[in-house]
Structures are given as structure tokens and as C-alpha cells.
Amino acid sequence: MQRIILTDLTHFSNPAIFCTAGIDQNSGECVRPMPYLSGARCQELNILPGAIFSAEFFKSAHLELPHSEDRYYRYLKFCGYSTSENFRQVLLKSACQTVSEGFGIDVPPHEKVISVEKIPTVSLITIAISPTDIEIVRDVYNTNKIKLHFSDKIGSEYRFISITDLGFYRYAERHHNEVKNYQQINSFLNSQHEIFLRIGISRFYQAPDGRAGYWMQINGIYSFPDFFKAARCY
Secondary structure: OEEEEEEEEEOOOOOOEEEEEEEEOOOOOEEEEEOOEEHHHHHHOOOOOOEEEEEEEEOOOOOOOOOOOEEEEEEEEEEEEOOHHHHHHHHHHHEEOOHHHHHOOOOOOOOOEEOHHHOOOOOEEEEEEOOOOEEEEEOOOOOOOEEEEEEOOOOOEEEEEEEOEHHHHHHHHHOOOOHHHHHHHHHHHHOOOEEEEEEEEOOOEEOOOOOEEEEEEEEEEEEEOOOOHHHOOO
């Protein structure tokens, strides 16, 4: 049996299911349990980032890049929660300094979609950023949603990246007309000592404007020593 600490709990296009992923505390392997877990089950167990799961995980014979983390499972079991420090250590050990380093390909500043011509070998990464290099903003076209501006450790800036972190997504739904709440979130995040982002890339998608490929999204926003508690509840 393998044990993973949940690092990604994300909103999905189908509200009945959540996309999850975690990191093995011992091996550092990143695992995305498949099939997706039901939202009802996650809510019943109060599954939040830092939850521990054990299971027998195994690869599909038809695994396709870049989603190399996909794993089918048997005997999936919720085993409680990790400590804050164990959760931080898992993020720290998996963290890269830049987006390009994480995906192993050149991802130019301001780019949001990775072309099928340069497919990375992974679809989930952790990057460590300065707490002053992050800003949550309201989506201009859909005020129920929020997006992220951030810069990595070499100053490469990425703007209007979709936030799929379930806690922050739900928070935005509840407070989408209250601009002061975004100011409060940003002030809180900017005051922390460390920020880790879990960045994923979508399945293949072609936008109405013709751009096609794997779109970056923010699966997790984690701050230390404290976390934004209003975004870590159902």
C-alpha cells in the first residue's frame, strides 16, 4: 500500500466530482487517483489539502503524456491528516524555482497554454514563489471566478492563470461581488513567509480564439506559517 499526502483538490467542470492529486511522502512520487473522487464523498469526509490516503496505485497501459501522474487504485482509504510541517516538507521537497524548470520545457513569460508541439513529461508541479509576487484578481469576463498573477523566482511573470483550487474557487463564488475580499486575501498572502503553488495543466483544449493545447491552472495556493482559513472549508 502506498500513502500520499493530498496536495491538489480542484474544482472540475463536472460539479459532481473533484480532481485530486498527492505526493508520496517517502518517494516523492506524484499521484493523481483515477477515476476522480465524488464531491459528495470528499465533503462527507471533509477532505482538504493535507489529507492522507493509502491505496494500491497502478499505471494504466494507455497512459498518455503529459498526464503521467494518472494512477488507477484499489482499496483507497482516508487515513486522517498530516501535520502542517509534514505538508510543508512535501511541498518544499517537490518545489522548483521556475515554471520552465518544473515542466522541463521553455514556458515563456505571459504564456498560459503549452503547445502540443512541446509536450512535457509531467502535468503537475510545485513552485516556490516570493509572497510579494502573487496577486489574486477577479476574472474580467466572469465575476464568479478568480485568476492569479504571479512571478517565479527568476522574475518570469504569468498573468490571468485560472484558479481551480477548490477552496479559493468556492470562496470566490461566495464573495464575487465583494472587491474588498480580494484585497484582504492578497494582503494576507503577501504577509506570509512562504508561498507554494501547485500548478497543473489541463487535458487538451481548444479555445474559441483558436489557441489549443494544455492550459495552465492553479491547483493549490499554500502559505506558511499560516493559511487563509476561509478558503479551506466546504
